[in-house]
Amino acid sequence: MKVRTTEYFIREAFSSLRHNGLMSIASVSTVALSLLILGMFLIMVLNLNHMASTLESQVQISVYLQDNLKDQEIREVGTRITKIPGVVQVTFVDKDQALARFKQRLGEQQGLLAVLGDTNPLPNAFEVKVDKPERVKPAAQAVAQLKGVENARFGQEIIEQLFTLTKMVRLIGLALIVFLALAALFIISNTIRITVFARRKEIGIMKYVGATDAFIRWPFLIEGMILGFSGAVIAVVLLIEAYTLLTGQIYQKLVFLPLIPKYPFLTYVSILLIVAGTVIGALGSTISLKRFMKV
Amino acid sequence: MIHMAGVSKIYSNGSVALSDISVAIDKGDFVFIVGPSGAGKSTFIKLLFREELPTSGELYVNGRNVAELEPSEVPYLRRGLGIVFQDFRLLPNKTVYENVAFAMEVIESPRREIQKRVHHVLDLVGLRHKARNYPGHLSGGEQQRVAIARAIVNNPTVVIADEPTGNLDPDTSWEIMKIFERINKAGTTMVMATHDKMVVDGMKRRVIAIEQGRIARDQEGGQYGYES
Numbered sequence: 001m002k003v004r005t006t007e008y009f010i011r012e013a014f015s016s017l018r019h020n021g022l023m024s025i026a027s028v029s030t031v032a033l034s035l036l037i038l039g040m041f042l043i044m045v046l047n048l049n050h051m052a053s054t055l056e057s058q059v060q061i062s063v064y065l066q067d068n069l070k071d072q073e074i075r076e077v078g079t080r081i082t083k084i085p086g087v088v089q090v091t092f093v094d095k096d097q098a099l100a101r102f103k104q105r106l107g108e109q110q111g112l113l114a115v116l117g118d119t120n121p122l123p124n125a126f127e128v129k130v131d132k133p134e135r136v137k138p139a140a141q142a143v144a145q146l147k148g149v150e151n152a153r154f155g156q157e158i159i160e161q162l163f164t165l166t167k168m169v170r171l172i173g174l175a176l177i178v179f180l181a182l183a184a185l186f187i188i189s190n191t192i193r194i195t196v197f198a199r200r201k202e203i204g205i206m207k208y209v210g211a212t213d214a215f216i217r218w219p220f221l222i223e224g225m226i227l228g229f230s231g232a233v234i235a236v237v238l239l240i241e242a243y244t245l246l247t248g249q250i251y252q253k254l255v256f257l258p259l260i261p262k263y264p265f266l267t268y269v270s271i272l273l274i275v276a277g278t279v280i281g282a283l284g285s286t287i288s289l290k291r292f293m294k295v
Numbered sequence: 296m297i298h299m300a301g302v303s304k305i306y307s308n309g310s311v312a313l314s315d316i317s318v319a320i321d322k323g324d325f326v327f328i329v330g331p332s333g334a335g336k337s338t339f340i341k342l343l344f345r346e347e348l349p350t351s352g353e354l355y356v357n358g359r360n361v362a363e364l365e366p367s368e369v370p371y372l373r374r375g376l377g378i379v380f381q382d383f384r385l386l387p388n389k390t391v392y393e394n395v396a397f398a399m400e401v402i403e404s405p406r407r408e409i410q411k412r413v414h415h416v417l418d419l420v421g422l423r424h425k426a427r428n429y430p431g432h433l434s435g436g437e438q439q440r441v442a443i444a445r446a447i448v449n450n451p452t453v454v455i456a457d458e459p460t461g462n463l464d465p466d467t468s469w470e471i472m473k474i475f476e477r478i479n480k481a482g483t484t485m486v487m488a489t490h491d492k493m494v495v496d497g498m499k500r501r502v503i504a505i506e507q508g509r510i511a512r513d514q515e516g517g518q519y520g521y522e523s
C-alpha cells in the first residue's frame with residue numbers, strides 16, 4: 001500500500017472520529033469498561049491459579065509431636081516416617097526454630113508476639129515432603145497413627161477450595177466477558193454505522209469511479225481499530241494502577257499470599273487486552289460495512 | 296465495445312424493465328437511449344456499469360463479461376467507464392478541484408499525475424478558474440460540468456450518462472452537449488439516456504428508442520420521435 005494512501009486512510013478515520021464526537025466517546029468507554037472487567041477477571045483467575053499451584057508445590061505434612069518425648073523417641077519417630085511410602089524428605093524443626101521462623105514470616109507485625117513473653121507455645125515438629133501431591137493424604141494418615149505424634153496436618157483442603165474458587169471465578173468471568181465483548185462489538189458497529197451513513201454519498205461516488213472495496217473499507221476499519229485500541233489503553237492504565245495499589249496493600253497486610261509479581265505479568269495482560277480491543281474494533285466496523293454498505 | 300444479446304432485466308418485485316435487448320455499440324459511437332418515462336432507460340444504463348445484473352442474456356462492456364463478473368472485478372470495469380448522473384452527485388464539502396481529484400485519489404493515482412489531469416479536464420469543461428470554489432456556489436450547469444470532468448479524469452473509453460441535462464435549462468443543456476461532443480470527438484464512446492427532445496433532435500446522432508423494455512427503433516442520425 002502506498003504511503004500517501006495510508007495517510008489518506010488515517011486522515012479520513014480521524015476526521016470521522018472527530019465528527020462522531022459523542023458516539024466515539026461512548027464506544028471508547030464501553031470498550032474500556034468491557035476490557036477492564038475482562039482484565040480484572042483475567043488477573044484474578046491467573047492469581048488464584050498461581051496461588052493454588054504455589055501452595056500445591058509447597059505441600060508438606062507438618063507432623064506435630066507430643067510435648068514430653070525424649071530425644072531418642074523423637075529420632076525413632078523420624079526413622080519410622082522415612083519408611084512410609086512416598087516420603088522423600090523429613091526435616092526436624094525444634095520448637096525454638098519454629099518460633100524464630102514464625103517471627104520472620106510475620107515481618108513487621110512480629111510485635112504481636114510480645115504478649116507471649118518468654119513462653120513458646122509451638123511444639124517440636126517434623127516437616128515431611130512426599131514425591132507426589134496425591135500421596136500427601138495417605139502419608140499424613142499413616143504418620144498420624146505413629147506413637148508420639150500429636151497430629152499431622154497438610155493444606156490439601158485449602159488447595160482444593162482454591163481450585164474450586166478458581167473454576168467458579170473463571171466461569172462467571174467467561175460469561176461476563178462474552179456479554180461485554182458483544183456489547184462492545186455492538187456499540188462500535190453502531191458508531192461505524194453512523195460514519196458509514198454520514199458518508200454514504202462519498203462511498204457511492206467511490207464505487208462509481210472504481211475504488212476497490214478494500215480501499216473503501218480501510219478508513220472505517222482504522223476508525224474502529226482506533227476506538228477499540230483507545231478503550232483498551234484506558235483499561236490497561238486503570239488495571240496497572242489498580243494492581244500496583246492492590247499488591248502494595250497485600251504485601252503489607254497479608255504476608256503469606258503469593259501474588260504474581262507485576263512484571264512481566266502485567267505486560268502480557270496488557271498486550272492481550274490491547275490486541276483484543278483492536279480486534280473488537282476491526283470486527284465491529286466490518287459488521288457495519290457488510291450490513292449497511294455491502295462493501 | 297458494448298455488446299448485448301437477448302438481455303432481460305426483471306426486478307425482484309417482478310417488474311419487467313427490459314426484455315430481449317440486443318444491441319452493439321462500437322468504439323467512438325455517440326448513442327442516445329430515448330423513450331418515455333418508465334421505458335427502461337435507466338435500467339439499461341445501470342446494467343452497463345453493473346449497478347444491476349441482467350436477469351438473462353449476454354452483456355459485454357470493454358471486453359468484460361459483465362453478467363458473470365466477479366464482484367472483485369467490478370471496480371476495474373468501472374475504471375474504464377465515466378458515469379454522469381442527472382443530480383450531479385458532487386461532494387459539497389470538497390472544492391471543484393478536490394471533487395475531480397477524488398476520482399483519481401481513490402484509485403491510487405500518483406499525485407503529480409492527478410494535478411496534471413485535473414487541471415487538464417477542468418480546462419476542457421471551462422472551469423479551471425473555479426477550481427477553488429465549492430459546488431454550492433456554482434450554477435447547475437457548472438456543477439454538471441464538474442461532474443463530467445470527474446467522469447473523464449481517469450480517461451475512460453466509454454462515458455455513460457443518465458439524463459445529464461434533466462435538471463438544466465435549454466441553453467445550459469446545449470453547452471453540456473457541446474462538451475460531450477468534444478469528448479466523443481477525442482475518441483470516447485458516449486451513451487446517453489435522455490428524454491430531452493431538443494437535445495436529441497439537435498445532435499443528429501444514433502438513437503435507440505426503448506418502449507416498455509423493448510427496442511422500438513435503432514436509427515443513425517435519428518430524431519427523438521416522441522412528443523416530450
Ligand SMILES: Nc1ncnc2c1ncn2[C@@H]1O[C@H](COP(=O)(O)OP(=O)(O)O)[C@@H](O)[C@H]1O
Binds near residue numbers: 310
Ligand atoms: N430498483 C427497482 N426495483 C423495482 N422496479 C424498478 C426498479 N428500478 C426501476 N424499476 C421499474 O423498471 C421499469 C423501468 O424503469 P427505469 O429503467 O427507471 O425507466 P426510465 O429510466 O426509462 O424511466 C419501471 O417500471 C420501474 O418502475
Ligand SMILES: [Mg+2]
Binds near residue numbers: 336337
Ligand atoms: Mg430514468
